[in-house]
Amino acid sequence: MPTQQKEPLYLHGSQLVFTILVSALGYFVDIYDLILFSIVRLESLASIGVHGDQLISASELILNSQMAGMLIGGVIFGVLADKRGRLSVLMASILLYSLMNIANAFVTNVPMYAVFRFFAGIGLAGELGVAITLVTEVMRKETRGYGTTIVASMGILGAVAAYFVHALFNWQAAFIAGGVMGLGLLAMRVRLHESGMFAKQAMAPIAKGNLLMLFNRGRLLTYLACIAIGIPVWYVVGVLVTFSPELASASGTVETVVTGLSITWTYMGMVVGDLASGLLSQWLRSRKKVILLHMILTVLSVWWFLTDTNRSPETIYLQCGILGYAIGYWAVFVTTAAEQFGTNLRATVATTVPNFVRGGMVPILFLLHLLRTGSIPGSDAQVLTGGSIIQSAGIIAVAVFAVALGGWVLLRETFHKDLDYVEN
Numbered sequence: 001m002p003t004q005q006k007e008p009l010y011l012h013g014s015q016l017v018f019t020i021l022v023s024a025l026g027y028f029v030d031i032y033d034l035i036l037f038s039i040v041r042l043e044s045l046a047s048i049g050v051h052g053d054q055l056i057s058a059s060e061l062i063l064n065s066q067m068a069g070m071l072i073g074g075v076i077f078g079v080l081a082d083k084r085g086r087l088s089v090l091m092a093s094i095l096l097y098s099l100m101n102i103a104n105a106f107v108t109n110v111p112m113y114a115v116f117r118f119f120a121g122i123g124l125a126g127e128l129g130v131a132i133t134l135v136t137e138v139m140r141k142e143t144r145g146y147g148t149t150i151v152a153s154m155g156i157l158g159a160v161a162a163y164f165v166h167a168l169f170n171w172q173a174a175f176i177a178g179g180v181m182g183l184g185l186l187a188m189r190v191r192l193h194e195s196g197m198f199a200k201q202a203m204a205p206i207a208k209g210n211l212l213m214l215f216n217r218g219r220l221l222t223y224l225a226c227i228a229i230g231i232p233v234w235y236v237v238g239v240l241v242t243f244s245p246e247l248a249s250a251s252g253t254v255e256t257v258v259t260g261l262s263i264t265w266t267y268m269g270m271v272v273g274d275l276a277s278g279l280l281s282q283w284l285r286s287r288k289k290v291i292l293l294h295m296i297l298t299v300l301s302v303w304w305f306l307t308d309t310n311r312s313p314e315t316i317y318l319q320c321g322i323l324g325y326a327i328g329y330w331a332v333f334v335t336t337a338a339e340q341f342g343t344n345l346r347a348t349v350a351t352t353v354p355n356f357v358r359g360g361m362v363p364i365l366f367l368l369h370l371l372r373t374g375s376i377p378g379s380d381a382q383v384l385t386g387g388s389i390i391q392s393a394g395i396i397a398v399a400v401f402a403v404a405l406g407g408w409v410l411l412r413e414t415f416h417k418d419l420d421y422v423e424n
Contacts (some may be wrong), residue, residue, distance in 0.1 A: 069121025273328015
């Protein structure tokens with residue numbers, strides 16, 4: 001049953017600091033586990049016998065499996081967080097993805113790898129959205145942007161940690177480390193307080209976590225707009241950065257580009273970008289203006305990355321850092337999604353939106369394969385003339401930014417919005 005314990009509407013002092021800290025550490029482990037495959041991709045696949053031309057196809061399958069899991073998990077955990085409470089979902093999600101990451105250390109073939117990443121994806125889906133929901137609900141509207149900025153900025157450092165853990169140990173140990181960190185954090189979460197806003201309406205006779213409520217015309221447009229503005233972030237990470245060695249080679253780079261370093265530089269840029277965008281949104285008292293600014297920076301950075309030729313690996317890492325800064329509006333993006341809806345739908349939206357953005361990599365990778373090879377994944381039949389990976393990534397970029405701009409136009413400003421209400 002949903003919690004009946006009376007909770008204060010807003011937290012203060014050490015309770016608030018602890019809630020923000022544990023939420024941030026949860027996102028730290030989430031990002032560590034989420035991005036780890038991209039870092040260990042080549043080494044781990046080679047160790048189970050995948051080489052040469054099979055690498056991209058196997059990578060696409062595993063990434064698609066993880067992202068498909070996140071789509072499903074986002075719905076499951078989002079709905080449960082609105083029905084059963086924020087804390088129960090934070091417990092269940094971290095337990096699932098921690099165990100799956102430990103299991104990933106023992107894979108022996110691509111199908112097994114894909115299955116474990118699928119279930120890990122389900123667990124990973126419950127982390128960020130519910131954590132952001134909890135933080136926004138326990139802080140006052142004037143300051144909640146600071147809390148979500150800390151969660152996102154500190155959490156993104158998990159990607160940097162993943163690179164250094166892998167640099168010190170092999171890929172199996174890196175997966176096990178992620179699982180162990182998650183299980184340790186699970187123990188810390190026992191001391192967290194439930195959201196006062198959720199507790200206030202937990203026993204009220206209203207619909208909670210009802211996905212059908214999103215199909216009201218106004219809510220649906222807002223929901224789709226929230227998803228749209230986040231797509232460029234994961235396009236950059238999932239295509240440009242993950243496949244930076246292949247893109248670099250196609251652009252004339254002779255020296256080897258290390259995926260782990262590309263990811264590390266990207267996420268270091270994201271840490272700075274998320275801090276800057278979060279603080280700027282507080283200073284400007286506007287989420288929308290900051291999102292538009294970073295979307296423009298992302299367009300310019302992507303254009304530079306895809307058109308530059310004969311670069312050194314160092315230049316590519318610098319470009320990845322700049323790309324990371326540009327897409328560093330993730331905290332503002334997720335906060336905006338959470339602020340758009342009432343308490344009885346907030347976790348559903350805040351959890352599904354970032355995961356639908358991440359899960360958007362499934363059609364993006366499908367298009368990348370189709371445009372690059374001219375064939376549908378899993379089939380050798382040619383349906384169109386394939387092009388270079390750079391051309392393919394560029395075509396997808398145009399579509400991604402067109403959708404994102406349309407979403408931004410439809411969004412409402414939410415900086416001053418009081419979140420203590422429900423959707424009817």
